[in-house]
Amino acid sequence: LTDEVVWGFFLCPQRNLLEEDSDEEEDFFLRGPSGPRFGPRNDKIRHVQNQVDEVIDVMQENITKVIERGERLDDLQDKSESLSDNATAFSNRAKQLRRQMWWRGCKMKAIVALVAVILLLVIIVPIVLKYHT
8 A cells, every 4th residue: 555545535525435437546445356367276266256246245235224324214204303492382371371371261250250340239229228218
Protein backbone atom coordinates (compact mmCIF):
# COMPACT_ATOMS: atom_id res chain seq x y z
CA LEU A 1 0.00 0.00 0.00
CA THR A 2 1.14 3.48 -0.75
CA ASP A 3 1.02 6.34 1.73
CA GLU A 4 -1.61 8.06 -0.43
CA VAL A 5 -3.97 5.09 -0.16
CA VAL A 6 -3.49 4.80 3.60
CA TRP A 7 -3.95 8.55 4.20
CA GLY A 8 -6.87 8.64 1.74
CA PHE A 9 -8.57 5.94 3.79
CA PHE A 10 -8.17 7.86 7.05
CA LEU A 11 -9.02 11.27 5.58
CA CYS A 12 -12.26 10.08 3.92
CA PRO A 13 -14.32 8.51 6.73
CA GLN A 14 -17.58 8.87 4.75
CA ARG A 15 -16.26 6.83 1.84
CA ASN A 16 -18.23 3.64 1.29
CA LEU A 17 -15.89 0.79 0.37
CA LEU A 18 -18.78 -1.41 -0.70
CA GLU A 19 -19.95 0.84 -3.56
CA GLU A 20 -20.25 -0.67 -7.01
CA ASP A 21 -17.91 1.91 -8.54
CA SER A 22 -14.99 1.04 -6.23
CA ASP A 23 -11.60 0.66 -7.82
CA GLU A 24 -9.57 -2.54 -8.22
CA GLU A 25 -7.48 -2.08 -5.06
CA GLU A 26 -10.60 -1.82 -2.92
CA ASP A 27 -12.14 -4.83 -4.66
CA PHE A 28 -8.97 -6.79 -3.95
CA PHE A 29 -9.16 -6.00 -0.24
CA LEU A 30 -12.89 -6.64 -0.03
CA ARG A 31 -13.14 -9.73 -2.21
CA GLY A 32 -9.61 -11.02 -2.49
CA PRO A 33 -7.95 -11.94 -5.77
CA SER A 34 -10.33 -12.62 -8.62
CA GLY A 35 -10.27 -13.65 -12.23
CA PRO A 36 -8.94 -16.81 -13.89
CA ARG A 37 -5.98 -17.14 -11.53
CA PHE A 38 -7.21 -20.42 -10.14
CA GLY A 39 -6.51 -23.59 -12.04
CA PRO A 40 -8.93 -26.48 -12.44
CA ARG A 41 -7.34 -28.31 -9.53
CA ASN A 42 -8.19 -25.47 -7.16
CA ASP A 43 -11.97 -25.96 -7.30
CA LYS A 44 -12.14 -25.87 -3.51
CA ILE A 45 -10.56 -22.45 -3.45
CA ARG A 46 -12.89 -21.22 -6.18
CA HIS A 47 -15.86 -22.69 -4.29
CA VAL A 48 -14.77 -20.97 -1.08
CA GLN A 49 -14.21 -17.71 -3.00
CA ASN A 50 -17.74 -17.99 -4.45
CA GLN A 51 -19.13 -18.54 -0.95
CA VAL A 52 -17.21 -15.51 0.31
CA ASP A 53 -18.59 -13.45 -2.59
CA GLU A 54 -22.11 -14.60 -1.73
CA VAL A 55 -21.61 -13.71 1.93
CA ILE A 56 -20.30 -10.28 0.93
CA ASP A 57 -23.34 -9.73 -1.29
CA VAL A 58 -25.69 -10.80 1.51
CA MET A 59 -23.91 -8.53 3.97
CA GLN A 60 -24.14 -5.60 1.55
CA GLU A 61 -27.88 -6.23 1.23
CA ASN A 62 -28.18 -6.49 5.02
CA ILE A 63 -26.32 -3.21 5.48
CA THR A 64 -28.64 -1.54 2.97
CA LYS A 65 -31.68 -2.95 4.78
CA VAL A 66 -30.34 -1.79 8.16
CA ILE A 67 -29.81 1.73 6.81
CA GLU A 68 -33.33 1.78 5.36
CA ARG A 69 -34.73 0.46 8.63
CA GLY A 70 -32.87 3.19 10.52
CA GLU A 71 -34.41 5.81 8.24
CA ARG A 72 -37.88 4.34 8.79
CA LEU A 73 -37.28 4.30 12.54
CA ASP A 74 -36.25 7.96 12.43
CA ASP A 75 -39.45 8.79 10.54
CA LEU A 76 -41.48 6.80 13.03
CA GLN A 77 -39.80 8.58 15.94
CA ASP A 78 -40.57 11.98 14.39
CA LYS A 79 -44.20 11.00 13.91
CA SER A 80 -44.35 9.68 17.47
CA GLU A 81 -42.97 12.95 18.87
CA SER A 82 -45.44 14.91 16.77
CA LEU A 83 -48.30 12.74 18.00
CA SER A 84 -47.16 13.21 21.60
CA ASP A 85 -47.02 16.97 21.16
CA ASN A 86 -50.50 16.97 19.62
CA ALA A 87 -51.83 14.82 22.47
CA THR A 88 -50.39 17.21 25.04
CA ALA A 89 -51.91 20.21 23.25
CA PHE A 90 -55.26 18.41 23.03
CA SER A 91 -55.17 17.57 26.73
CA ASN A 92 -54.38 21.17 27.68
CA ARG A 93 -57.15 22.49 25.45
CA ALA A 94 -59.62 19.95 26.90
CA LYS A 95 -58.78 21.09 30.46
CA GLN A 96 -59.23 24.72 29.47
CA LEU A 97 -62.55 23.97 27.78
CA ARG A 98 -63.73 21.98 30.84
CA ARG A 99 -63.00 25.01 33.07
CA GLN A 100 -64.82 27.33 30.70
CA MET A 101 -67.88 25.08 30.64
CA TRP A 102 -67.85 24.78 34.46
CA TRP A 103 -67.79 28.57 34.82
CA ARG A 104 -70.52 28.89 32.21
CA GLY A 105 -72.63 26.40 34.20
CA CYS A 106 -71.99 28.33 37.42
CA LYS A 107 -73.00 31.60 35.76
CA MET A 108 -76.16 30.00 34.39
CA LYS A 109 -77.11 28.65 37.82
CA ALA A 110 -76.45 32.07 39.37
CA ILE A 111 -78.64 33.78 36.77
CA VAL A 112 -81.47 31.28 37.27
CA ALA A 113 -81.25 31.73 41.06
CA LEU A 114 -81.28 35.53 40.70
CA VAL A 115 -84.30 35.41 38.38
CA ALA A 116 -86.10 33.09 40.85
CA VAL A 117 -85.34 35.45 43.75
CA ILE A 118 -86.56 38.46 41.75
CA LEU A 119 -89.75 36.63 40.77
CA LEU A 120 -90.37 35.65 44.37
CA LEU A 121 -89.77 39.23 45.49
CA VAL A 122 -92.12 40.54 42.80
CA ILE A 123 -94.80 38.13 43.95
CA ILE A 124 -94.23 38.15 47.73
CA VAL A 125 -93.49 41.84 48.37
CA PRO A 126 -96.88 43.11 47.05
CA ILE A 127 -98.69 40.40 49.00
CA VAL A 128 -96.84 41.24 52.22
CA LEU A 129 -97.42 44.96 51.74
CA LYS A 130 -101.10 44.37 51.04
CA TYR A 131 -101.61 42.39 54.25
CA HIS A 132 -99.37 44.61 56.30
CA THR A 133 -101.28 47.75 55.65
